[in-house]
Amino acid sequence: MSHVSTTPDDQLIAAARSGSLEAFGKLVERYEGRVAATVIGMVGDCAEADDIGQEVFIRFYHAMGRFRGESKLETYLTRIAINLCLNELKRRKRHQFLFIRSASAPEAEASYQDPGHNQHEQKRIVDQALQELKPEFRSVIVLRLIDGYSTEETAHILNIPVGTVLSRLARAQEKLKQHLEPWISQIL
Amino acid sequence: MNDKLHTLLIRSFDASLDENERVQLQHALLEPEIRHERDRTVLLRTKIKETTATAFGPFFVQRVLQRLVSAHEEFRRWLLWGYRRVALIGAVIVLLLASYNMSKRDSVSLAAAFAQPEQTLEQVLRLEVPFQ
Numbered sequence: 669m670s671h672v673s674t675t676p677d678d679q680l681i682a683a684a685r686s687g688s689l690e691a692f693g694k695l696v697e698r699y700e701g702r703v704a705a706t707v708i709g710m711v712g713d714c715a716e717a718d719d720i721g722q723e724v725f726i727r728f729y730h731a732m733g734r735f736r737g738e739s740k741l742e743t744y745l746t747r748i749a750i751n752l753c754l755n756e757l758k759r760r761k762r763h764q765f766l767f768i769r770s771a772s773a774p775e776a777e778a779s780y781q782d783p784g785h786n787q788h789e790q791k792r793i794v795d796q797a798l799q800e801l802k803p804e805f806r807s808v809i810v811l812r813l814i815d816g817y818s819t820e821e822t823a824h825i826l827n828i829p830v831g832t833v834l835s836r837l838a839r840a841q842e843k844l845k846q847h848l849e850p851w852i853s854q855i856l
Numbered sequence: 857m858n859d860k861l862h863t864l865l866i867r868s869f870d871a872s873l874d875e876n877e878r879v880q881l882q883h884a885l886l887e888p889e890i891r892h893e894r895d896r897t898v899l900l901r902t903k904i905k906e907t908t909a910t911a912f913g914p915f916f917v918q919r920v921l922q923r924l925v926s927a928h929e930e931f932r933r934w935l936l937w938g939y940r941r942v943a944l945i946g947a948v949i950v951l952l953l954a955s956y957n958m959s960k961r962d963s964v965s966l967a968a969a970f971a972q973p974e975q976t977l978e979q980v981l982r983l984e985v986p987f988q
Binding site: 713 | 897910
């Protein structure tokens with residue numbers, strides 16, 4: 669496991685603003701996990717996820733001068749990540765509409781296999797179920813259940829009312845339960 | 857299962873319930889069906905959290921830093937390219953103007969190239985003391 673610096677964020681940001689790439693690298697190292705959870709949860713484990721992850725930090729690097737620390741850096745990065753992911757999902761939808769419209773889209777069937785104790789297989793099944801959700805439902809699941817933000821923080825990041833977060837969470841969980849029913853029933 | 861109780865159960869995971877709702881849910885949880893639903897929800901939420909990716913591919917930090925360095929390098933190259941073009945075009949314009957000036961005066965000299973008036977020392981001195 670790599671050693672992550674214990675220097676406070678504001679000191680690293682100040683150093684990075686002065687041109688220290690080493691300090692910026694430490695920030696990237698510190699928040700890679702959080703950004704990865706958000707991005708991979710939103711767009712799936714694919715090549716685009718890595719590109720979006722890089723773009724999150726590049727955008728932050730260029731916006732560092734404007735970052736006043738009013739929100740936590742983690743929240744700031746998550747907001748950039750969510751916006752980039754929503755753009756990517758829109759792009760995919762447009763692409764799908766333009767190029768795969770005539771082709772019969774494969775039915776969103778869960779290719780369920782017994783995941784057993786195989787962590788990789790479990791991950792694939794959950795990932796697939798998440799990808800079946802519409803972006804607005806997926807984003808609340810990712811922020812609330814994966815990133816662990818409170819309902820209020822989720823509402824703040826997505827700029828929607830708390831009530832909307834709660835109703836989307838309830839509907840999203842219902843859809844996930846339907847999708848993962850064979851697996852859940854087997855475990856319980 | 858009662859829709860209202862189901863909604864209450866699901867909401868209890870993400871929002872604080874008032875006293876009345878809490879009591880209502882406590883009573884409802886005595887029913888096996890509600891307990892089963894609670895267990896399904898807990899399991900779902902746990903599994904989603906457990907299977908979360910926590911890193912991008914190897915050397916992610918290095919790739920981000922490399923992109924930043926490349927972007928700086930790209931900008932520097934772009935500036936250099938722009939500067940060279942401007943310098944070259946400027947030099948060509950100066951040469952054209954100099955050629956035009958020399959051809960107009962029919963003389964090949966620096967003064968002709970830069971269109972300086974050709975004056976003798978006497979003319980200059982006369983200009984310096986016009987009222988004598």
